[in-house]
Amino acid sequence: MPAERAGYTVTMFLVDVSPSMGATRSVELPPTPSGEERTTEMTNLEWALQFVKLKIQEMIFNGRKTDQCGVFLFGAEGSQSPLSFQRSDNRRGIETNNVVNAKNGGYEHVAEYIPIAQPNATTLAKLDATKPSETSGDPIDALIVGIETQNIYLEKKRTWTRKIIIVTDGESPIEIEDWEATVKKMNALDISLTVIGIDFDDDELPFHEENKSTIKVENEAFYHKLTSSLNNGLVGTCAYALQEIARPDIKQTKSTLMGTVLRLGDVDVRPEEAIEMIVKVSKCTALARPKSWKKFGRMEDDDEMQVDGEAEQSEVFVQLKMRTEYYIDRSTQEGEEQDKMDVGSDDDDEDKDKNVEKVEKEELIRGFKYGSTYAPCPDGQFPRLNTRKGIDICGFFHAKNFRRDLAMGEVQYIWADPGSPQQQVALSSIVQAMFEKDVFAIARWVSKDGMDPRMGVLAPTMFEKIDCLLWVQMPFADDVRKYTFASLENLVSKSGEKITKHPYLPTEEQLDAMDKFIDAMDLMDAGEKDDEGKRIPWYDTRLSYNPAIHRTKQALFHSAVMNDIESNPLPPPHPELLKYIEPPRRVLKHAREAIAECKAAFKVKEGMHLITNHFIIQLTLIPHLFSAQESHKSSQGWPRPRKGRRRRHAPPRQNALRVAQRQRTRPFTSSLIFHRASTYTQETK
Structure with a gap:
């Protein structure tokens, strides 16, 4: 699957608010701490809007200005007025409001509820206020209105990604005339369509609704026919969509290409023997971190509230912020003698506090400690190393000598200039030569003129249709710390004699028992069987996720979508997140004899x-x-x-x-x- 460009996407949500969406359903909640099962009642619209709000919350979480969305409601009441009105049940109704109906007519009961923009907390609040209407709407009309509105907004943004998501229960009648023209229009604009159906049949879940109405059966079949005719279409049930949206996912996004220069040899002294080529740099990996937490502290409040004649102290929580202040102690100025005898009196402490004087940051200058004193060094006093932007190859070494444990930071791609075939041939020749000789390159990277250089390693990489280099930063010699520890195998007595028998030294029986235990816990053949009937490794790094990142993200999303956390508590983590938390049962069963042998050999009794x-x-x-x-x-x-x-x-x-x-x-x-x-x-x- 090719990587998508991060952001630069407009997603249109077409939500069905027909009367059938007001039907109530029972939704399972996470069990109580005691294990009791819980359920809650909500309408189909409220249940389906959870998916919409979670998708929008994903955009808010990413915080990209180019990740935008709009919301249309089909089944809106009224005919022409774009204003809301008071319904008979004292709720605000939404009338027809869209550019297509205002221009040509014929697209009634479709309202532009939230215009296309970057979503925020107000977007979620508006979705919470959405209620079922008393009029049915046509999803094809909403689809045409969404396509036209999206096309007008992206008239000058041809490279943006276009997505449309329809959320419906399939109980409203559909005018299916000329739907093929709509499909051609969507394929021409490269629009992807996703239909989220409430209680739609799904073989993967699995789920099949009983006593389904005839109109819903026909509409569901039409949605499958519609999406299969598109270049990018999908139909799914809402229950499976809510389950999969909580699945931890690592998105592959395109990184911006940054230009630099790759040099081999000295281009200044011996230009005839040197090579200099224009290359592009992009990210290969990126470090993911959970969202930072804000610290709050409980502050004492002097005000007391009287409740039923008793004084109650209110709790006030405030955000804790770091503040730095600078002080100078005048009593320790250079040249003054300090008393060698310290008398612990409170009067002396008060005198010393008087000698402390606060200074502003602007009055300070940078300094470095030199012996027992400080050498002042204002900014710019020491000349910087004169460096030039680019990547200089310093030498080559055998790939077998590369130590992966010394790699630092993230990995970068080094590509040839896409617009220069000559540069592509030059870089490809270097990559293939390094690959044939099985060598890596030591390189010096300077991101900008005058910046500090970084030393790293370039590794050749050959894809199916393109060759490139991989860069990873390596430490300097001063950055590597070497620590020595006492031997775990050789024990020496105080007299200098070597000890052969000691409780800290394992016996041959214990070593054999531990070897069997380690072999029994091997995970390389503990996975599922492949097509040839051979077992694959149980652990796959590509399917292993960081619980701190994804569980925190799930908690943030749930709190943003649910108004009441007590009645709708946080659901348990997705099974994929817990996949590698516990060892496989097959391995544990196979290792029982080895574990028993270890217990006997090591005499585990306490x-x-x-x-x-x-x-x-x-x-x-x-x-x-x-x-x-x-x-x-x-x-x-x-x-x-x-x-x-x-x-x-x-x-x-x-x-x-x-x-x-x-x-x-x-x-x-x-x-x-x-x-x-x-x-x-x-x-x-």
């Missing part, structure tokens, strides 16, 4: 249990700026020594400039939980 006692203490934290000496005093122990008692210690190192970070401007109450853990052993029978 289990450790952890008991945690929680001590909750309410503390009132008041922001206070401590001096360096105060911080040093507090580290000597608690409680503080009596006044006048002397303590001998080396004077602390103090800096003239200290940074104090304050997160709160008012006192607040916080609960601190101290854990005291104790362990005990229990002999297993």
Whole structure:
């Protein structure tokens, strides 16, 4: 499947608000903590709008201005007026409002409910206010109106992707005359159509509605015929659509091509022996992170509310924001002597607080520590390394010597210039030569003139119709830390003799038992069988998803769509998200004998249990700026020594400039939980 360009898409939602959409249904909810099953009642329209709101919430979540949508309602009441009116049941009705009916007529009961724009929270609020009407609407009329409105909006944006989604229960009559002309128009404009049907038959779910009306059977068959005639059409049931929209998915999007220069050899000193070509760079992988969380704290409120004659303290939560303030301690200026004896008195602490002076950030300059002092270095004083934009190949090495554990950052594609066949041939020759010799290249990348260089590795990659290079950044020698640890196999006594028998050294029996256990837990042949009857590996990195990202996203979407979280709690994670959480049962069953042998060899008879006692203490934290000496005093122990008692210690190192970070401007109450853990052993029978 080719990658889509991120954004640059207009999606039209055509929602059926006919009277049949007001029928109520029972929807299953997640079970209670005790395991009791729960259900709730809602209309077909409310149930189907969950899919629409989740799709729109996806656009809001991505935050792209070029990802836009519009909503049309078919089954709207009235004839010509674009204004809403008061219905007999005191609800606001939506009348006909579309450009096609205003221009040509004949497309009544179709209303442009939400114009095409980037969606926001107001879009979801308008969908929540949508109610079933008292008039049936024709989905083909809505489809034609949606195509024309979308075409007018994208008149000067020919490269944008066009999508239309119809949400209906299939109970309204359809005028199917000249529907082939609509199909030709959609294929010419490259419009994809998705029909989400309420209680439509689906063999994959599986679901087949009983006692289905004749008109719904005919309409459902027509929708399948319509979508099969399109270049890109699909029909699905709403239950399956709601299930699949929660499926974790990694979307492949096109990355913007950035121009740079690839150089081999010295183009300045020996230009006749050097090669310089124009290349394009795009992302191959991109790091995904969950949405950041905002921190809130509970603040004490001095105001008290009287409820039934009793005073009740209200809880106020405010967002915590980081604030940086700069202070200078005048008592530690250069040249002043510090007392070697520190007397712990409160009067001295107050005097030291008076010597602390606040300074503004504009009054500070950059400095680097040099020995025991600081060397001031204003911005721009040290000259930067003179670098030139481009990728310079420094040398080649055998691919077998590449260490994947040292790779840093994301992978980039290096393509030849798409508009220059000569550049494509030149890059392809380098790629094929590296592939035949089985070598990688060491390259130096400078993104812009004057920027810091990055060192990395270029690997040849050959696709079916194009050759390119893959770039990954590698660390400098100073960035690699080497740590040494004591041997786990060789134990030496205090006298220097080698120990051969020790509880920390495994025996041959234990090594054999562990080898059998590891072999029994092998996942390479634990998957499903392929077409040839051979088992494939159980774990596939392409189907493994980060629960932190997708579960957080599911919770955000659910909270944005559902007005009441208590009556509609967050559903459980999608099964695909939990696919690799637990080991396969087949492997566990196969490893039972190996596990029993390990227990016997290692004499596993005791289990450790952890008991945690929680001590909750309410503390009132008041922001206070401590001096360096105060911080040093507090580290000597608690409680503080009596006044006048002397303590001998080396004077602390103090800096003239200290940074104090304050997160709160008012006192607040916080609960601190101290854990005291104790362990005990229990002999297993």
